[in-house]
Amino acid sequence: GQNIDQPTEMTATEGAIVQINCTYQTSGFNGLFWYQQHAGEAPTFLSYNVLDGLEEKGRFSSFLSRSKGYSYLLLKELQMKDSASYLCAVMDSNYQLIWGAGTKLIIKP
């Protein structure tokens, strides 16, 4: 079966760096997405990786290793507003998105 694994919850300190990991086993691969979802709100797009390597967007970076079935989202200079759930999703060979359950990130002052 298809599976996306990410930690349920993580805690970090304001101003620090945190890395959220995502491992996947899917039928084919057509890209990996990261979304941010604040409590009670809709998910919003953060990043898309289809080739191996690091994509940087301001304070957020996303890394992909297709051979290892692994990605991470790196958040730098953490701010209180970064407290949210981070969703990893993989597009399989049928162009269907398979979603992880999300990682709840708690930022402490």
Added chain:
Amino acid sequence: NAGVTQTPKFRVLKTGQSMTLLCAQDMNHEYMYWYRQDPGMGLRLIHYSVGEGTTAKGEVPDGYNVSRLKKQNFLLGLESAAPSQTSVYFCASSTPRQGEIGELFFGEGSRLTVL
């Protein structure tokens, strides 16, 4: 530019009642989706549409029906609601860009409780 709009935002139903959730997008997107989100689980696709007049089943279609009569609207119907359909429902839309797969734009969600 409203993006993706869902109505209603909240609804309480009794078992066996029917209802329709409406999703409207003003971005001229081709693809539209209905997901449900439950605690501890990833988003699960109910039904989707790749264009006006077309619909297809997703991962969890049982108990739901959909229609896409107009490109901008995607309706999700529950014919006979069950407590297992208590969930938060998200509509999303996307359109493929040249050489890339377009990201999803989500509505604000509709919280449905079935008693």
